[in-house]
Every structure is written in structure tokens, then in C-alpha cells.
Amino acid sequence: MARAGSGIFGRWAAGLLGAVLGGIALLLLLDRAFPPDLSRLETVGRVVVDREGRTLSALPAPGGVWRLPVGAEEVPPHLVELLVAAEDRRFWRHPGVDPIALGRAAFQWARAGRVVSGGSTLSMQAARLLEPRPRNLRSKAIEAFRAVQLEWRLGKPGVLRAWLTLAPMGGNLEGVRAGALAWFGRPVERVSVAEAALLVAVPRRPETLRPDRHAEAARAARNAVLTRRGAPALPEAERVAALAEGMPDARRRMPGLAPHLSRQVAREVSGDVLRTTLDSGLQRAMEGIAREAMAGLPERGSLAIVVADLRTREARAVVGGEWLAEGRAGALDLTRAVRSPGSALKPLLYAMAFDRGLARPGSVMEDLPRLFGDWAPENFARGFSGRVTAASALRQSLNLPAVALMEALGPIRFASAMKRLGAPPRMPPGAGAALPLALGGAGVTLRELVGVIAAIGDGGRGGALRVLPGGAPFEGEAVVRAPAADAVAAILTQGFPGGGPEGVAWKTGTSWGGRDALAVGFDARHAAGVWVGRPDGTPIPGATGRSLALPVLARVFAALPMAPRAVEGTVAARAAGSAPVDGLRLLFPPSGAVIDEGAVTIRAAGGRRPFTFLVDGVPFASGGARREAGWVPPGPGFYRVTVLDADGGAVSAAVRVRGGE
Known part of the structure; x- marks a missing residue:
């Protein structure tokens, strides 16, 4: 009986096992034949988040x-x-x-x-x-x-x-x-x-x-x-x-910060949650600044802002325009639009010229009418300043000295440097690199332009801006050596017109006909750029980078954590490996002075040797290590006396020489 019982149990267990295996096989067949629709x-x-994982935008299915x-x-x-x-x-x-x-x-x-x-x-x-x-x-x-x-x-x-x-x-x-x-x-x-x-x-x-x-x-x-x-x-x-706890009484709007960049990232990157390098708080602040600024622009005028970390080249805020705004081409990301930079590329030009020994901040240059082949460039204000230092020419954004430097440097070499900086210049059809590059004669985007100015603020290290995290830490390529970049940074570090944050280096640019108004700048931690114009390329009468874009740039830096650059004298001294020097001052004559005919001793203080003395833009004495020089006015009248130091610092005084009684 035991054997019969065990046999029956064995057959039952085998049958059960067969049924289980058969059921599993059937489920597998059904699963393969009728897979679930996922x-x-x-x-x-998609959800786009900032560098800390905070939500920037949600994009619907x-x-x-x-x-x-x-x-x-x-x-x-x-x-x-x-x-x-x-x-x-x-x-x-x-x-x-x-x-x-x-x-x-x-x-x-x-x-x-x-x-x-x-x-x-x-x-x-x-x-x-x-x-x-x-x-x-x-x-x-x-x-x-x-x-x-x-x-x-x-x-x-x-x-x-x-x-x-x-x-x-x-x-x-x-x-x-x-x-x-x-x-x-x-x-x-x-x-x-x-x-x-x-x-x-x-x-x-x-x-x-x-x-x-x-x-x-x-x-x-x-x-x-x-x-x-x-x-x-x-x-x-x-x-x-x-x-x-209470109930929500209304449905909230879905988050929509950085709408242009969010959609760019969604097109280019796979995944459900997309991380960027942006800072959501800073992005919100920049969008607020942009909205307020656009409210005062002419019809169809728009604006774009880019803020980046100076050392890592990671974008922290990107405002591509007013999202979907009727009449402002709101669907276009104007930070990626190719536009003329005007004079905003001059800092790179001067840095390359300084690096190659073609000039230094204190070099005297001529801002006088001149033909370059059959081209006769003019300054924005139509006039000429005569003899000026390279530092003054850059600060005043004079065109003739810039074109002369481009001729000496070579436009092909300049265009190559732009490519290495991640800003390849877009030339007019059929045109190659030429002297007008000095004045904005090629197209770049605002993101690229901010990358160029960041290189000047970061010791000459070049590299394109990044909007996605990850990858190797930014090292950059040395496009110009640090002393040359520091010299340009020192020249551009100046106060904003009408007040604003101190310790910011800035430069403006205006394209032909007022089609593009730009301002770019950097402090010790950030680089930023502002573009103002009409997306369709039609001009805004009277628009300049100084009048439209620079006030917005001042607001951008006022909203950033304070990180002022050192004042000019300190930067120059650090580059030279010496202790800081006092700022250059003109002791005599003071501005507005009325002096008699005869020999006059011009005296300077502070600054760094050697010194150059000019009257009405024309050098009349090189004092070398001396801080004074004798000048004999040629006759009664009004004159402008200027002293330059080795770092390109300049101080001037307007004086009147009266005739004998």
C-alpha cells in the first residue's frame, strides 16, 4: 500500500507541476502574443531643471x-x-x-x-x-x-x-x-x-x-x-x-522659466528630467529685468540677456526674448540669432595686438582720416580725436585705431582666434575675413559674444558657453596670454554712466544703422551680455549700445552677487608683478585753470612710469621717469592738457591761456 500511495502522490505532484509549467508557458505565449501597450x-x-534640480520649465506631452x-x-x-x-x-x-x-x-x-x-x-x-x-x-x-x-x-x-x-x-x-x-x-x-x-x-x-x-x-x-x-x-x-490644512482654490500656471532654452534642450537631449547649468533664481531675476526693459522699447523691439560663470563658462541665465510675444518674434531664441556685434569685438582685437607686441596700453595712436585701400572708415560720432593712447582709443571705441590694429594683426588671424573661442564669424556671402571685422563686419550670436568677452576676463582662456552640466571641468585654450587679457580688462573696468555697480569691465557695440545695440561685460565671477533690437533686422532710429543695452547690463550686474574687479592700477601692478600704485592724477594745471602766457610746468602724481604729456592730443614731451614737463603755450586760447602713464591711464584738464595785458 505504501508503494501504491507514494506512486499516486508522485503522479499527482508530477501532474501539478506539469499544470503549473503549462500555465506559465501559456502566460508567456499570451504575453508575447498580446504585449501591453506602454x-x-x-x-x-519633459521637465527641465536648473543646476540644483529646481524646476525651470515643464513641457507638455x-x-x-x-x-x-x-x-x-x-x-x-x-x-x-x-x-x-x-x-x-x-x-x-x-x-x-x-x-x-x-x-x-x-x-x-x-x-x-x-x-x-x-x-x-x-x-x-x-x-x-x-x-x-x-x-x-x-x-x-x-x-x-x-x-x-x-x-x-x-x-x-x-x-x-x-x-x-x-x-x-x-x-x-x-x-x-x-x-x-x-x-x-x-x-x-x-x-x-x-x-x-x-x-x-x-x-x-x-x-x-x-x-x-x-x-x-x-x-x-x-x-x-x-x-x-x-x-x-x-x-x-x-x-x-x-x-x-486648506484646499488650493485655483490651478496654478505650470513653471515656464527659460522657455527658449528649455525647448532647445528638449530637442537635443533625451530623458524625462533634463538638467541644465542655469540658476532658477537668477533666471527669474533676469526675466524680470528683461520684461521691464522691453516695456520701454519701440514697437517690435526685443531684448536678450545671457549671464555665465566666468571660470566654468556655464550659462546661469538665458533670456531669449519675450516668449511667444506677438510682434516681437517671441518664438525665436535671440541669444542664438546671428547679428552684427558692432564694436563689441574690439577688446579681443586689442588683447591680440598687445599680446603680439603691436601696441601697449600707453602707445600713442592716430585717430585721423585715412584710407585703407578704397575704404575710409569713420567714427560713430563722425569726428576724429587726433593722437590718443591705445587705452583711450579702446575706451572711446574709436574706429580708425582699431582698423589700423586689424591691418597690422591680419583679419585671417583674428577670425581664426574667434573660431578657437567658439565664435566663428559669419561673413557676408562671397566675402572672406577682411578689415571690417574690426568694426563688426561679421555675424556672431549673443551667446558666442559673451564667451569672447569672458575670455578677456579670464586671463585669455577661450571656450564656448555650456548650458548642459557634466563632462570634464572647463580648462579652455589660451587664445591670448594673461598679461594682454589683463591689460584690456583693466582698461575696460570703469564705472557705468549714471552710476551702477563698481568693478565691472564693459564694452558696447552698435551695428550699422542701429539694427543691433549690444553691451557685454564681466566682473570677477560673471560674464554677461545684452542685445537690444528688432528681430526682423529693421533699425531702431537712434539706437546705440550705450543708450539701450548698457543700462540693462548695469541692472544685470546690480542683480548679481557682488564680485568687483580690482581697480585699474591694481590690475596693472599685479600683471607687472609689483605692488599696487596710486591712481594717476594731474596736479597742475587743474581743470578750468586760467594761466598766463609763458612757460608752464605740468605736474602729475600717482600712476606708473614712464609718462607721456600731450596737449590737444599731440605729444610734446616724454617725461620718462619724471612726473613733470615744461610746456610753452603757442598763444592765447583754450587747450586740453593730458598725461598718460605706462598702463594707459589718462587724466586731462581743460585750461585757458590768456594774452598779455
Whole structure:
């Protein structure tokens, strides 16, 4: 008998094993023949975040649905605990279908003659969210099969991801990330226990539990989730506060900072959450500055701003224009538009000239009419300043000295340096690098221009701006040597007209006809640029970089953390390896002085030797190490006396020489 019994048991066990294996084989065949449709889970919007992970922009899924992806590992633990307690207490123990819950639902249905509880697990709910169907028994059977498939294919984390991403939150909102942004105005990572409970409750009846329309119903549903068995245990004071917490009374706008850059990144980078190098607080401040400035611009005028970290070349704020503004080409990213830089490239030209020994800050140059082949460039103000130092010529943005330096340096060499800086010059059709490059005769973008000016502020290290984090730390290529770059930085470090932050080096640019007004600058930590103009390229009458763009640049640096550069004398002394020197001063004659005919001794103080003395722009004496020089006025009249030092510092005084009695 024992042998017969053991034989029967063996046959029974073998049969059971065969049935199990057959069932598994059938499930595998069905799974392969009828795979779940995951397209809704894969057709999602994108979230763009700043360097610290703070939300900049949310971009909707196709069709305008706010379906933003999120996984269980990205939400607070109390949200998952509330969800499991409210919807599927045995979630972690069943394979997708809960026989106990289904049996209870069937019994209640049979006894009451109607559906009392659905018996759906979170896995079955996820299946229904992926493939919505009519609510009937056939659909329930399909959902049960799909639930097992989802558990098999995605595991518990994948099932939670599907629910958290697809759960309806009212209107065109789907998922807890979109719900948190729309109802609370904060990322889902930072929702409170009460807010998490509302996100769990709303999907049960998303239109009748919308908190902005049905506040009391939403409150009751939320509090039911909070008090459900298995919900996170809270201290009594926190529990009372959570139950009393108010309902959102309106749906908030989705975050939309840096809209142009966000869409650029979404086109170029894969992933659900896209990290950038921006700073959300600074981006918000720059967009505010831009809005206020654009309110005062002429019709169709627009504005763009770029702020970058000087050392890493990472963009911290990018304002591409007024997003979708009618008449301002609001869909275009004007930080990437190719425009003429005007005189804003002159700092690079002078740095290269200083680096190659073609000039130094104190070199005397001629700002006088001259032909370069058949081209006769003029200054913006149409006049000429005579003999000036290179430092003064750069500060005044004089054109003739710049073109002369370009001729000596070579436009091809200059264009090559621009390419190495990540700013390849776009020439007119059929044209090559030529002398007009000195005055903006090629196109660059504002982002590229900020990269060029950053190289001047960073000791000559060149490199394009970056908007995406990661990769090797920025090292840069030495386009010019540090002493030359520092000399130009010292020349450009001056106060803003009308006041503003101190210790900022800046330069303006104006393209032909007032089509582009630019200002770029840097302090010890940041580089920034502002473009003002009309996107369609039509001129703004009277527009200049100094009048339109520079005041905005002053506001940009006023909004940045203070990081002033050293004053000119200190920078020059550091470059020379010596102690700082006093600022150059003219002791005699003072400005406005009236002096008699005869010999006059001009005296200077401070500054760095050697010194050059000029009257009306014409040198008359090189004092060398001496701080004074004798001058005999040629006759009565008005004169301008100037003293220059070795660093290009210049001080002047207007005097009148009166005739004999």
C-alpha cells in the first residue's frame, strides 16, 4: 500500500507541476502574443531643471496633456505609503492580482446586486490607465491579465511609475508631478503629507474631486486617505494640522522659466528630467529685468540677456526674448540669432595686438582720416580725436585705431582666434575675413559674444558657453596670454554712466544703422551680455549700445552677487608683478585753470612710469621717469592738457591761456 500511495502522490505532484509549467508557458505565449501597450507611459512631457534640480520649465506631452514622468524613488516616501494604504494594502505581496480582494468584491457584488468594491490592485489600475476600457467584467478580466504582465515586465517599481505618471488629476493633468505643480505650485518631491493625500484621493473621481471646484468633497476624500488604516503614523499635532490644512482654490500656471532654452534642450537631449547649468533664481531675476526693459522699447523691439560663470563658462541665465510675444518674434531664441556685434569685438582685437607686441596700453595712436585701400572708415560720432593712447582709443571705441590694429594683426588671424573661442564669424556671402571685422563686419550670436568677452576676463582662456552640466571641468585654450587679457580688462573696468555697480569691465557695440545695440561685460565671477533690437533686422532710429543695452547690463550686474574687479592700477601692478600704485592724477594745471602766457610746468602724481604729456592730443614731451614737463603755450586760447602713464591711464584738464595785458 505504501508503494501504491507514494506512486499516486508522485503522479499527482508530477501532474501539478506539469499544470503549473503549462500555465506559465501559456502566460508567456499570451504575453508575447498580446504585449501591453506602454505608449501612454512613453508619450510624456519633459521637465527641465536648473543646476540644483529646481524646476525651470515643464513641457507638455503631445496634444497639450500635462503628463510628466515620475518614479516612486522621486516622490516622498509618505506619498507611496498613503497610496498603498488607500488603494492596495497587499501591493507588495501579490503578483498583480489580489485573490482576497477579488473574492471579497465578488461576494459583495453577489450579495448587494451591485459593485460595492472593485477589488482592483494598483497593478490593475495601472493597466486601466495605460489602456482605458469600459467598466465591465470583460474589462476587469483583461485588466487582471495585464496586471500580471506589468508585474512580470516592469516589477513593482515600474507599476508604481505607471500609476504615479498616469493617474488623472483633473482637467488635462495626469500624474502626481503635474498635480503637485498645478495644485500646490511646488515639485512633487516637496509635497507635505496632506498634499500627498490629496494627490492620492483626486484620481478616484478626478472631475468631482477637483479642489478648485469641489473643495469640500476634495477635503473629505483627502482626510479619508489620511485616516486610512496603514497610512503613515503622525504625531497628534501634525495629524490635526494635516486634517485642517486648506484646499488650493485655483490651478496654478505650470513653471515656464527659460522657455527658449528649455525647448532647445528638449530637442537635443533625451530623458524625462533634463538638467541644465542655469540658476532658477537668477533666471527669474533676469526675466524680470528683461520684461521691464522691453516695456520701454519701440514697437517690435526685443531684448536678450545671457549671464555665465566666468571660470566654468556655464550659462546661469538665458533670456531669449519675450516668449511667444506677438510682434516681437517671441518664438525665436535671440541669444542664438546671428547679428552684427558692432564694436563689441574690439577688446579681443586689442588683447591680440598687445599680446603680439603691436601696441601697449600707453602707445600713442592716430585717430585721423585715412584710407585703407578704397575704404575710409569713420567714427560713430563722425569726428576724429587726433593722437590718443591705445587705452583711450579702446575706451572711446574709436574706429580708425582699431582698423589700423586689424591691418597690422591680419583679419585671417583674428577670425581664426574667434573660431578657437567658439565664435566663428559669419561673413557676408562671397566675402572672406577682411578689415571690417574690426568694426563688426561679421555675424556672431549673443551667446558666442559673451564667451569672447569672458575670455578677456579670464586671463585669455577661450571656450564656448555650456548650458548642459557634466563632462570634464572647463580648462579652455589660451587664445591670448594673461598679461594682454589683463591689460584690456583693466582698461575696460570703469564705472557705468549714471552710476551702477563698481568693478565691472564693459564694452558696447552698435551695428550699422542701429539694427543691433549690444553691451557685454564681466566682473570677477560673471560674464554677461545684452542685445537690444528688432528681430526682423529693421533699425531702431537712434539706437546705440550705450543708450539701450548698457543700462540693462548695469541692472544685470546690480542683480548679481557682488564680485568687483580690482581697480585699474591694481590690475596693472599685479600683471607687472609689483605692488599696487596710486591712481594717476594731474596736479597742475587743474581743470578750468586760467594761466598766463609763458612757460608752464605740468605736474602729475600717482600712476606708473614712464609718462607721456600731450596737449590737444599731440605729444610734446616724454617725461620718462619724471612726473613733470615744461610746456610753452603757442598763444592765447583754450587747450586740453593730458598725461598718460605706462598702463594707459589718462587724466586731462581743460585750461585757458590768456594774452598779455
